[in-house]
Amino acid sequence: xxxxxxxxxxxxxxxxxxxxxxxxxxxxxxxxxxxxxxxxxxxxxxxxxxxxxxxxxxxxxxxxxxxxxxxxxxxxxxxxxxxxxxxxxxxxxxxxxxxxxxxxxxxxxxxxxxxxxxxxxxxxxxxxxxxxxxxxxxxxxxxxxxxxxxxxxxxxxxxxxxxxxxxxxxxxxxxxxxxxxxxxxxxxxxxxxxxxxxxxxxxxxxxxxxxxxxxxxxxxxxxxxxxxxxxxxxxxxxxxxxxxxxxxxxxxxxxxxxxxxxxxxxxxxxxxxxxxxxxxxxxxxxxxxxxxxxxxxxxxxxxxxxxxxxxxxxxxxxxxxxxxxxxxxxxxxxxxxxxxxxxxxxxxxxxxxxxxxxxxx
Amino acid sequence: xxxxxxxxxxxxxxxxxxxxxxxxxxxxxxxxxxxxxxxxxxxxxxxxxxxxxxxxxxxxxxxxxxxxxxxxxxxxxxxxxxxxxxxxxxxxxxxxxxxxxxxxxxxxxxxxxxxxxxxxxxxxxxxxxxxxxxxxxxxxxxxxxxxxxxxxxxxxxxxxxxxxxxxxxxxxxxxxxxxxxxxxxxxxxxxxxxxxxxxxxxxxxxxxxxxxxxxxxxxxxxxxxxxxxxxxxxxxxxxxxxxxxxxxxxxxxxxxxxxxxxxxxxxxxxxxxxxxxxxxxxxxxxxxxxxxxxxxxxxxxxxxxxxxxxxxxxxxxxxxxxxxxxxxxxxxxxxxxxxxxxxxxxxxxxxxxxxxxxxxxxx
Numbered sequence: 041x042x043x044x045x046x047x048x049x050x051x052x053x054x055x056x057x058x059x060x061x062x063x064x065x066x067x068x069x070x071x072x073x074x075x076x077x078x079x080x081x082x083x084x085x086x087x088x089x090x091x092x093x094x095x096x097x098x099x100x101x102x103x104x105x106x107x108x109x110x111x112x113x114x115x116x117x118x119x120x121x122x123x124x125x126x127x128x129x130x131x132x133x134x135x136x137x138x139x140x141x142x143x144x145x146x147x148x149x150x151x152x153x154x155x156x157x158x159x160x161x162x163x164x165x166x167x168x169x170x171x172x173x174x175x176x177x178x179x180x181x182x183x184x185x186x187x188x189x190x191x192x193x194x195x196x197x198x199x200x201x202x203x204x205x206x207x208x209x210x211x212x213x214x215x216x217x218x219x220x221x222x223x224x225x226x227x228x229x230x231x232x233x234x235x236x237x238x239x240x241x242x243x244x245x246x247x248x249x250x251x252x253x254x255x256x257x258x259x260x261x262x263x264x265x266x267x268x269x270x271x272x273x274x275x276x277x278x279x280x281x282x283x284x285x286x287x288x289x290x291x292x293x294x295x296x297x298x299x300x301x302x303x304x305x306x307x308x309x310x311x312x313x314x315x316x317x318x319x320x321x322x323x324x325x326x327x328x329x330x331x332x333x334x335x336x337x338x339x340x341x342x343x344x345x346x347x348x349x350x351x352x353x354x355x356x357x358x359x360x361x362x363x364x365x366x367x368x369x370x371x372x373x374x375x376x377x378x379x380x381x382x383x384x385x386x387x388x389x390x391x392x393x394x395x396x397x398x399x400x401x
Numbered sequence: 402x403x404x405x406x407x408x409x410x411x412x413x414x415x416x417x418x419x420x421x422x423x424x425x426x427x428x429x430x431x432x433x434x435x436x437x438x439x440x441x442x443x444x445x446x447x448x449x450x451x452x453x454x455x456x457x458x459x460x461x462x463x464x465x466x467x468x469x470x471x472x473x474x475x476x477x478x479x480x481x482x483x484x485x486x487x488x489x490x491x492x493x494x495x496x497x498x499x500x501x502x503x504x505x506x507x508x509x510x511x512x513x514x515x516x517x518x519x520x521x522x523x524x525x526x527x528x529x530x531x532x533x534x535x536x537x538x539x540x541x542x543x544x545x546x547x548x549x550x551x552x553x554x555x556x557x558x559x560x561x562x563x564x565x566x567x568x569x570x571x572x573x574x575x576x577x578x579x580x581x582x583x584x585x586x587x588x589x590x591x592x593x594x595x596x597x598x599x600x601x602x603x604x605x606x607x608x609x610x611x612x613x614x615x616x617x618x619x620x621x622x623x624x625x626x627x628x629x630x631x632x633x634x635x636x637x638x639x640x641x642x643x644x645x646x647x648x649x650x651x652x653x654x655x656x657x658x659x660x661x662x663x664x665x666x667x668x669x670x671x672x673x674x675x676x677x678x679x680x681x682x683x684x685x686x687x688x689x690x691x692x693x694x695x696x697x698x699x700x701x702x703x704x705x706x707x708x709x710x711x712x713x714x715x716x717x718x719x720x721x722x723x724x725x726x727x728x729x730x731x732x733x734x735x736x737x738x739x740x741x742x743x744x745x746x747x748x749x750x751x752x753x754x755x756x757x758x759x760x761x762x763x764x
Binding site: 198202296298 | 459
């Protein structure tokens with residue numbers, strides 16, 4: 041079979057058409073059958089509208105019977121991790137979405153330890169994946185690694201708080217951070233622009249690595265390029281979440297009803313909800329890739345470097361132990377060979393002595 | 402203006418005089434003219450009012466103060482980039498004299514930037530408590546002098562407005578700790594800040610939960626129930642207590658709405674009018690602080706909180722060990738600098754003698 045230049049043979053009827061242009065379709069069909077997995081983590085102080093936003097984004101009710109704890113209970117609690125999984129299907133494509141919530145973050149008076157739990161959770165998922173990957177049965181690895189973290193910034197401050205900066209610096213090498221300004225309906229347009237600029241400046245000042253949308257390829261169409269450019273210019277997204285249907289201007293929209301007007305969730309002039317949703321959907325694959333290629337590989341190389349000294353992880357030590365055992369085996373063999381050689385010499389030397397010598401060994 | 406000619410019905414709305422026979426029956430004496438004399442004196446002297454605003458940065462404290470007194474007390478802009486957030490809590494006071502219809506008000510506003518902004522907010526209320534007690538101490542020192550000033554400058558905090566962030570859920574542990582400690586020392590008025598992020602239903606639910614929280618923890622905010630003097634007070638104050646904490650929005654920009662010029666915030670989906678009761682409860686806060694309860698705030702500060710402090714100080718200089726903010730009551734001779742913190746006591750008997758003499762004088 042002769043391989044021809046693909047650009048010259050697009051028409052299937054043309055002689056020499058091989059047909060591997062069909063590969064993307066095959067991949068598509070396979071992945072549709074397999075379904076997609078995505079893990080999203082939401083972090084932010086309580087009362088910023090995280091749950092409402094997640095419900096609005098995926099048009100589900102992930103938290104049906106939610107009891108918001110009172111302040112007295114909050115004092116004793118530490119940060120907890122709650123993961124809820126939901127299977128969403130749209131036009132035959134299955135998405136297994138896991139949302140990891142972090143209630144208790146930022147609630148306590150002293151928040152010094154509040155992100156330790158979160159970091160150890162992320163590391164644990166990486167650890168588990170590493171373990172599965174190094175194991176024997178690699179067919180059904182469940183990917184629970186956190187692919188994206190929405191970090192909710194309060195719109196009431198003047199930018200990032202010390203806690204925000206400390207947390208983002210602690211996890212920016214482990215997970216893709218997407219900063220989101222919550223409850224954006226409390227800001228006028230000017231205030232919003234000011235706050236966004238302020239946050240971007242502070243992120244740069246503290247060298248925090250947030251997730252950057254990849255530039256559109258040069259061969260994509262103009263619309264896509266324009267869309268990507270708009271998305272990039274709007275980071276961090278300022279969003280409003282709601283699942284209530286309000287009647288406005290004759291049609292039913294999702295929004296929030298105030299005495300002075302209606303804030304529409306899906307109106308791009310009111311907030312960036314649509315942009316956030318577009319970004320999440322069109323870049324879901326890219327988020328997973330970056331997690332796999334960058335964050336996971338970082339974690340893996342760190343782990344393997346440290347591996348010899350740790351006792352808990354058996355896999356790392358097995359190779360070491362094998363090597364050691366082999367070395368020992370070789371040593372024993374050498375010793376036996378030496379003894380045998382000596383015995384030979386003794387035997388040649390004299391009968392009685394060899395027995396004595398033999399015992400010495 | 403002949404005081405004798407004026408009709409008796411012009412007296413203040415809250416009649417506190419005991420039951421007397423109507424003066425027409427016995428002949429008009431003219432005692433009520435005393436009210437006018439008081440008024441003239443008060444207008445000459447002017448009023449003082451000290452208010453403190455506490456809350457996390459960005460909750461609109463400076464804007465709220467500007468809106469309350471309709472003047473630019475503060476530049477309500479964000480701090481510039483590169484200015485680090487204060488590592489410890491620093492209190493800043495600004496004093497202005499504002500005048501309206503011949504009545505002068507010397508207004509002091511104390512701001513608390515950096516409150517609740519750090520990662521570790523433990524004991525962030527200590528500087529605030531220290532400041533309040535320091536003002537009481539200054540007043541006390543002036544009061545116990547042998548030759549006192551005619552009019553002691555009053556820097557005591559009359560009212561502390563606490564800004565609760567509009568999470569919509571409950572009071573945070575930080576809020577509860579702070580309120581618990583402060584309501585015993587000063588009049589505290591909690592408000593829900595930036596209330597334009599809550600719908601009306603969310604507002605009511607949040608308000609109920611906060612009231613529940615306050616009751617559970619035994620926090621008595623202003624107007625305190627135990628200081629209601631008579632039935633009129635009770636009715637008036639109960640109405641206020643039902644609506645505490647007020648959901649307020651602050652704005653210092655004017656916009657044109659229906660031909661009127663109003664203070665408000667302009668967004669793409671509407672204009673939030675600050676003085677419109679349907680939009681937010683700012684008028685209630687303003688009425689409470691300025692129009693109806695200003696004198697009451699000062700009276701309670703003077704008669705209750707300051708007296709508590711004074712009793713505590715006089716007692717402790719005898720027996721109790723020094724606590725935070727303890728100041729040596731005895732004015733030591735010139736070598737020792739003015740009391741500002743725990744200092745070596747020159748001699749317990751001397752202090753005790755001084756204090757005892759004082760209490761004899763005062764009582």
